Amino acid sequence: MSDQGFTYFPIGVIRSEHTVAKQTPIQPAYAKGCQGRVELFPPFAQGLQDLEGFSHLYLLFHFHRAEPAQLIVKPFLQDIERGIFATRAPCRPNAIGLSIVELLRIEGNVLHLDGVDILDHTPLLDIKPYTAKFDRIAATRNGWQDEVDETTAQQLGRREYQATTP
Structure with missing residues (x-):
């Protein structure tokens, strides 16, 4: 194992209505109706070929505004300390985020999304x-999250999000 590190670079930027972390839903499941877009940098646009046939996408991104890494955190859905790797908190040793979003349409190098x-x-x-075919797992265990009732999860998951009116 090497500790030399890795170098990644952005291939685009994610645009959304969310500018304040505490007003942003914590997961796509609580972000229905929150539309946004990916603006892929032009050198990567050719890589979008054949993507329009998919309804949902994984976006991997850099938590550019995350707090410093912590190994023990209190997740949004509970007031109990948990190990960072048992949560999806952004203050991770490698500030890498993952979201599954709905692909609405593609216009050139711009992907229009819902659930952002x-x-x-x-x-x-x-x-x-x-x-x-590859990603769906019918029977799962969800660790401590199985202790959180859905009504509470829906309330806490949207945090202080307030839909903006056009």
Whole structure:
């Protein structure tokens, strides 16, 4: 194992209405109706070929406004300390985020999305198509999150988000 590190660079930027972390839903499941877009940098636009056939995408991104890394955190859905790797908190040793968003349409090098739980101007590292054939797992265990009732999760998951009116 090497400790030399890795170098990644953004392939685009994620744009959304979210500019304040505490007003941003914590997961795409709580961000329905929160539309945004990916502005892919022109040198990477050719890589969008055939993507329009997918309904959902994984976006991998850099948590550019994350707090310093912590190994123990209190997740948004509970007031109990948990190990960082048992949560999706952004203050990770490597500030890499992952969201599954709905692809609405593609216009040139711009992807229009729904279910965006990502802050505006977030650097995009990669895009991968979600496919039920490979990614869907019917029976799962969800750790401590199974202790959180859905009503509480819905309330806490949207945090202080208030929909903006056009």
